[in-house]
Amino acid sequence: MYASYQWVVDTCYTKVSRGVLMDWPVPANDTKWCYGCGQEKSTSEFYKHRGRKDGLQARCKDCDKTYREKHQERLLQYLKKYRETHKEERQCYIEAHREKIRKQHRVVCLRYYYNNKDYYFELARKRRARERETLHRFSTEEAKETLMHGCFFCDSSENLSLAHDIPISQHGPTTRANTFCLCRSCNSKMNTKTLADLLTQKQLLESKVEYVTS
Numbered sequence: 475m476y477a478s479y480q481w482v483v484d485t486c487y488t489k490v491s492r493g494v495l496m497d498w499p500v501p502a503n504d505t506k507w508c509y510g511c512g513q514e515k516s517t518s519e520f521y522k523h524r525g526r527k528d529g530l531q532a533r534c535k536d537c538d539k540t541y542r543e544k545h546q547e548r549l550l551q552y553l554k555k556y557r558e559t560h561k562e563e564r565q566c567y568i569e570a571h572r573e574k575i576r577k578q579h580r581v582v583c584l585r586y587y588y589n590n591k592d593y594y595f596e597l598a599r600k601r602r603a604r605e606r607e608t609l610h611r612f613s614t615e616e617a618k619e620t621l622m623h624g625c626f627f628c629d630s631s632e633n634l635s636l637a638h639d640i641p642i643s644q645h646g647p648t649t650r651a652n653t654f655c656l657c658r659s660c661n662s663k664m665n666t667k668t669l670a671d672l673l674t675q676k677q678l679l680e681s682k683v684e685y686v687t688s
Contacts, residue, residue: 504516504517505517506520506528506530508520508532508533508534508537509532509533509537510532510533510534510537510538510540510541511534511536511537513534515534517530519534519535519536520533520534520535521535521538601642601643604642604643604645605642605648616650617636617653620636620650620653620654620655621634621636621655623655624655625655625656625657625660626654626655626656626660627656627657627660628657628659628660630657630659630660632657633657633658633659634655634656634657634658635655635656635657635658635661636648636653636654636655636656637653637654637655637656637660637661637664638652638653639652639653639654639668639669640652640668641666641668643666644666
């Protein structure tokens with residue numbers, strides 16, 4: 475039986491956990507009993523869950539993390555099967571709520587960035603160090619000419635940037651032969667992959683790769 479407010483009777487309720495019957499007092503409005511560890515914790519220690527009456531998960535964040543680590547393989551298999559059987563439904567939902575999903579994703583990314591600024595500052599410092607070590611033979615005029623053609627993947631003309639075929643993290647040089655134009659979104663999706671990797675994954679047409687490398 476899950477420890478939640480819908481089973482509250484008068485001043486106490488009963489929960490069966492690990493074969494032991496226990497009577498617990500009703501938690502305050504800003505606290506909740508954890509189904510995993512059996513402790514009363516603040517509601518801020520629980521993730522949200524729209525499917526439950528109190529709007530919170532039955533397990534606290536620590537117990538939820540432990541549960542996911544213990545059953546990681548089974549949860550991944552369930553998620554993979556769910557995505558395969560509900561592919562059309564998920565696609566329809568994404569199309570209907572594309573702008574909402576984009577805003578939510580941006581909020582999550584910004585929150586993560588501000589909570590991990592030191593980590594990103596260290597990444598930027600390492601990247602600048604690698605750029606100083608790699609070869610730079612790319613004039614401003616050549617860079618402007620490259621950016622004039624728009625994004626190589628989606629043909630967008632906004633938020634353009636120079637992308638590297640062999641990334642800087644793999645000591646790729648900043649030269650005309652190793653750079654091409656991508657928008658920030660496509661550049662982020664490309665990550666540390668090369669054009670050859672994308673071609674192997676059938677994400678690009680061979681003609682486009684030949685155009686860039688020529």
